[in-house]
Amino acid sequence: MEDKIRSFIAEWLSSRLPKVIERDVSLPLDKDYIITVTGGRRSGKTFLLFQTISQIINRGLASPDEILYLDFEDYRLKGLSVEDLDKVLVTFVELTGKQPKYIFLDEVQNVKNYSSWFRKRLNARVFLSGSTSELTPRKIAEELRGRSVNYEVYPLSFKEFLRFKGFSYSPLTEYTAERGKILSLLREYLYYGAYPAVVLEEEDKIRLLRSYFDSVIVRDLGIVKPNVAETFARFIIENYANPISINKVYNYLRGLGISIGKETVIELFERGKETYFLFTVEEFEKSERKRKVNPKKVYIIDTGYSVALGNEFSISRAMENAVFLELLRRGHKEIFYWKGKKEVDFVISNNFKPTVLIQVTYATEKPSEREIEGILEAREQLKTEENLIITWDYEGEVNGIKAVPLWKWLLKQ
Numbered sequence: 001m002e003d004k005i006r007s008f009i010a011e012w013l014s015s016r017l018p019k020v021i022e023r024d025v026s027l028p029l030d031k032d033y034i035i036t037v038t039g040g041r042r043s044g045k046t047f048l049l050f051q052t053i054s055q056i057i058n059r060g061l062a063s064p065d066e067i068l069y070l071d072f073e074d075y076r077l078k079g080l081s082v083e084d085l086d087k088v089l090v091t092f093v094e095l096t097g098k099q100p101k102y103i104f105l106d107e108v109q110n111v112k113n114y115s116s117w118f119r120k121r122l123n124a125r126v127f128l129s130g131s132t133s134e135l136t137p138r139k140i141a142e143e144l145r146g147r148s149v150n151y152e153v154y155p156l157s158f159k160e161f162l163r164f165k166g167f168s169y170s171p172l173t174e175y176t177a178e179r180g181k182i183l184s185l186l187r188e189y190l191y192y193g194a195y196p197a198v199v200l201e202e203e204d205k206i207r208l209l210r211s212y213f214d215s216v217i218v219r220d221l222g223i224v225k226p227n228v229a230e231t232f233a234r235f236i237i238e239n240y241a242n243p244i245s246i247n248k249v250y251n252y253l254r255g256l257g258i259s260i261g262k263e264t265v266i267e268l269f270e271r272g273k274e275t276y277f278l279f280t281v282e283e284f285e286k287s288e289r290k291r292k293v294n295p296k297k298v299y300i301i302d303t304g305y306s307v308a309l310g311n312e313f314s315i316s317r318a319m320e321n322a323v324f325l326e327l328l329r330r331g332h333k334e335i336f337y338w339k340g341k342k343e344v345d346f347v348i349s350n351n352f353k354p355t356v357l358i359q360v361t362y363a364t365e366k367p368s369e370r371e372i373e374g375i376l377e378a379r380e381q382l383k384t385e386e387n388l389i390i391t392w393d394y395e396g397e398v399n400g401i402k403a404v405p406l407w408k409w410l411l412k413q
Contacts, residue, residue, distance in 0.1 A: 001084060004076035005091050012069055013095060020051045021164050021196075025153060027052045027127065029061060034118060034144055037129040039153035040276030040301045041216045044196045045129045046071070048153055049104050052127065056102055068092050068100040068124075072110040082113045100124050107131065115144055131275070154276075154325055155194035155302050158186065158410035164199045169411060183393060186407045190318035193304025209308035217305070220275040223267055228258055232268050236278055236298055237305045241317035241324075243295035243337075276301050279324065284336035284347045284354065284382075297337050299324045315392075316362040319406055320345055323360050323390060326410055340381065342374030347382070354382040360406075363391040367398055375401060 025048060027035050037045050053069065056062050070077060070088065080088075092100055102125050108114050109130040118126065128148075162169055167185060192198055192205045201208050213233070221229035235252055236244070250265045272278040280296040300306075303318040327335055327346065334352065338344040348356035359375040361367055367389060376399060379387050389403040396403050 001080070002087060002091070005080075005084070005088055006095070008070070008074060008076045009068070009088070009091055009095055013065060017050050017054055018047070020047050020054060021160075022051055023048055023153075024157060024160055025151060026055075027151060028149075029056055029059070029125075031125065031149070034148040035125075035127045036144075036148050036150045037127065037153055038150060038276075039131060040155075041131045041220070042195050042197065042212055043131070043153050043155050043276070043301070045131060045153050046106055047196065049106060049127060049129060053102070053104065062101040065096040066098055066101040067104070068102070069104040069106070071106045073107045078110075080111055082111055082117050085111070085114075085117050103127070105129070118144060118147070152328075154329060156196055156199060157194075157326065157329055158189055158322070158407065161185070161189050161194055161199060162411075164196065182407050186410075187315070190303055190315060190322060191307055191313055193302035195302055195304065198304060205304070206308050209302075209304045213305055213308060217277055220277060221268060221271055223271055224260070224264060228253070228260065229268075231256065231258065232265075233272075233277070234309060236272065237300055237309055238311055240278075240298055240300045240303075240306065241314075241320045242297065244298045245295040248295075279328070281324070281335055281337055281346075284338045284349070301325075316360070319362060319390070319392070320360045322406070322410070323358065338374070338378045338382070340374065340377045342377060344374045344378045347378070347384075354384050356386045356388065357382070357384045358388050358390060360390045361392075363389075363403075364393045366394055366396060367391065367403065369399075372398055372401065 023044060027037070027048070029052070037048060039045050049069070053067055056067065057064060068088070072078075072080060089100070103122070104127045105114075106129050108128045156164060162185065165185060167181070169182065193209065195209070195212065198205050198208050217233050218226055218229045221233060224232070231253065232249065235249060246262060246265055246269070250260070250262050253260050253265070269278070269280065273280065277300065279299045281299065282291045282296055283294045285291045285294065299321050303321050307313055323346065324335070327348070332348055334349040336347040336349065338347045338357070344357055345360045346356075346358040347354050348358070357375050357378050359372065361371050363371065372389060375387060375389065378384070379401070387401045389398060389401055390406050390409050391403050393405045394403055395405055395408070
């Protein structure tokens, strides 16, 4: 193992950092607590670590030979134990003559009992990343006992997507021919999704997305046989942005002749959430019991999966999914949907007091009365301070409710 460790560290020290297109997420460089980064596989966690390393070097906080980076999915570090981490430090000092000032451990959940290593005093700032159910924000809090702060990474925001596409946006865009270009790019963003590598792929985005589905999603749902995991994931993707109940999924799987219990279906949902494949949104109800038993709306990490699996593209559902993910990026913790005579896509609350209503509609012209009945009803009942209709390309006011195009809302600071 010592030779493999030496090989990896020597390669790291002698290599240049890969070229990085900067993300809007930034990690603090000067904190003494452990910084953890979680998110779905292929969402860009590793490149966020590289971005952070570049910032450290550019600001003169450390030289390249004072930074240790380990990727525990590299074949040379497979099977590394927590005891071997001490050997890693010894090897680094031997090769550089210096103690590391910064330590980056990528996919650290592959090291069993990794948290015990941090109970000793390390004279370095530490960054950890991971993307499976073994490294969730909740488990990190338990393992590191309040000595860490977590940052979540999702696929690209629309602002980041434009940067990756080399498109420069300015407020003047909406008044020029560039408006059509931005709408075209928005449609591509919704159609193929926002995984960084897929955005940069020139020739076969669908093939890459399909490989992600096979190698990432199905593998992460590995509490059941691969064919059952695939069937479950396909059903979720086919029905995203719709209310789904445990019973509906259970009956669907049983109807296909799959022998499965409801407890296993519940566990699949939990695993899907832990690995950032799916997200569930409860109906806004005062009664917790009703919230738990009513159907939940389900969203997915990337809308490109739907097209990659051969489903018909629904721009309205893709818009709604994009709004949900952006709400997560903006730090909203209490996100619900509302159901009266009609439905409202999102209720944002603070300490369970509703503050914002958002209705998403694929409207290029002023939405009709029928399209906004739900938000008018909810506004009357919930007395919300802010009410918003997100459209495809209509901007104005409808019955006293502000309407804004999706692209403009996504690019809002």
